[in-house]
Amino acid sequence: MACENIFENPISTDAPPGNIGRRQDHPVPRLGITASSPIQTNKFYANFFLGDRASPTFLHPYSVAWGQGRGSSGSWGLAISHIEAAQRVFGETDPVTRAARYFINPIGIHSVSISARGLGPGTALTMESLTEFSAQVSLRPSAQAAPAVQFPLVQGSAFITAIFNGAVPLIQTDVFFRTVTRVTGEVKPGITKYKILLEDGRTWLLYSYRTSGNPLDLQVVNNTLAQSNGPFIGIIQIAKDPGNGEAMYDQACGTYPTGVQLSGAVGGRRGSYKFAFTKAGMSGTTLPMFALPHHQDSFDDATRARMTGVKLQTTTKGVATAVVADSWTMVETNLPTDIGLLPWSPTTGSTKILSESTRAFIRSIAQREISQDILQQTNLDSMYFSGKALAKFACIMLATNDLLGDSGLARSGLNRLKEAFARFANNTQQFPLVYESAWGGVVSSATYVTGNQGVDFGNTLYNDHHFHFGYFIYTAAVIGYLDPxxxxxxxxxxxxxxxxxxxxxxxxxxxxxxxxxDWFHGHSWAKGLFASWDGKDQESSSEDTMHAYALKMWGAVSGDRNMEARATLMLSVQRRSLQYYYLYTRANTVQPSQFIGNKVAGILFENKIDHTTYFGANIEYIQGIHMLPLLPYTPFIRTPEFVREEWDALFSGGRAQAIQGGWKGILFGNYATIEPRAAYDFFSQTGFDDGWLDGGASRTWYLCYAAGMFLLPTLPPGKRKI
Incomplete structure (x- = not known):
């Protein structure tokens, strides 16, 4: 696989097929958005156009929010917050995991706000230039007025930057000023600097770069307000000093990021992706940006050389480090290029070899499972559960054809699977898809019909699309592989x-x-058009990686090499980021030590991590939602070291056997990563209860997977059989 510029070419520019309905409306209005669709729905800045528009936006390491006249300062500007690790609040200790049930960062501590005279109850917030990595927020005295101040927001920004074009700046705080001191002389030509010491003992630095007119001249009015003596044209930048950052900020002030250009390439087992930051402001100045732990570990040598010692805590992504560079390049050197559709090990690859006795035993189960009513089981009122059912049967057909060697049996089931898939391709399912042009995307019609925004997990509002559609894409890859x-x-x-x-x-x-x-965070966000005080979130890391794997397989079978390359790179990035943020071994130093005993995140938000699920707090739910579905990429993401620690801590000693329902099968399928023989024995036992199978899983696939994993670690080609 050798692909350059893997983000350059579109998959297609065709209009959606004619059998996909079209709508110009959507249940969620576009509040304050001046840009035309398509509009990002699942990105970090969505709280600015959702709900009451007061919930925070998390940039890492800072968060910002529209003040809306709240707090002791009553600011109508943009409020800036940064939370230290010592300010976290931890939940009670879980008696099962012996770790804190959650940790959360306080919200609403508005350390510094940037506003302008004239902003008040009539203030209108508009948004422009909405991209994958950035957005611009404008605050206007009224809906018809020109912006008083504008804020370009980019993830990882070292400064929060405000652009003024003649309004009178206001600097406000809810934490109270202890001192506001103007630094004598100009740091650089045209730049005036202030040091702000707050009553919490924290120091913030303010830089103003005038592009015309008079320099910024702040006068302290009271302990919550400092205002300019007159109008200002230029930029004002705010940064928190962790104690060693002043020299870097002095050097880097005056320039600011406006966006990110993403590029990437894959060649063999090496892949790279690059963030080239677009910027404005003072020429000849290099950007400072904060990198998350998974960025830092994958930097190429040139980027690593630009890292500084300036560090700030993030809310849920560990400690960020400032990098003074106009671009970053991240490198992955062990791409899983050889993962295919059959059971796979990172060390030994895939196998098709099963003994005749094993094939005969599993074939008897496959015959029974293929005889199930595929059309009925996939004809559901949910894209999610329908997709899971389709993928379940795809796994059965694949295993029957390639591992059991019974192409005739596989073909009979494949024909009915194609018929079931056709219901969705023809868009005749219970809630057909529609393309809506208000935001720009394909959604279930369920909310339009029922009025319930939460139906099918919020699909109409763009929740969980990569989970839902990932199962369909995987199924298509299997069908296409079996019948090109x-x-x-x-x-x-x-x-x-x-x-x-x-x-x-x-x-x-x-x-x-x-x-x-999210190429900045290294994983996806599942929350769509729902406001949230804790920002975007995602519950299932394993279904996130499933969607990347599905893209890889569909790209491979359909001949789209760029898609295959992007998805392969995505899997490697996910492997790295999930080890830090979602799946915790004892060696994890990114998340709080009080929390890593949970072994998995549960639900990862931008502002908190909660070891639970949206549907219950049973331990098998919380851990299992990060296991399903079991597919060949699973041991690449969920490493044997991690699985062993999780099993020993939470499911050993008969605890897994005591679980009931479909989660029991999920646990033992996961167990095949480290003990495939024991997992095989579980699924092959006399009196096996089909109630131990999740609706997206089959006994055929679990048995084939466990048998394949048993062979892989020590298999001399063509020799070992189970």
């Missing part, structure tokens, strides 16, 4: 789903780029 002649007639529909969740190019006029996956 099926691909041409179905390519448009499958690629439509791909474009909705993972469009790589701004040249696609129908979809935003990378709706789900």
């Amino acid at each position: 002649s099926w691909i041409p007639a179905n390519r448009g529909y499958v690629n439509l789903l791909v474009r909705d969740i993972a469009n790589p190019s701004t040249r696609d006029p129908y979809f935003p780029t990378s709706r789900s996956f």
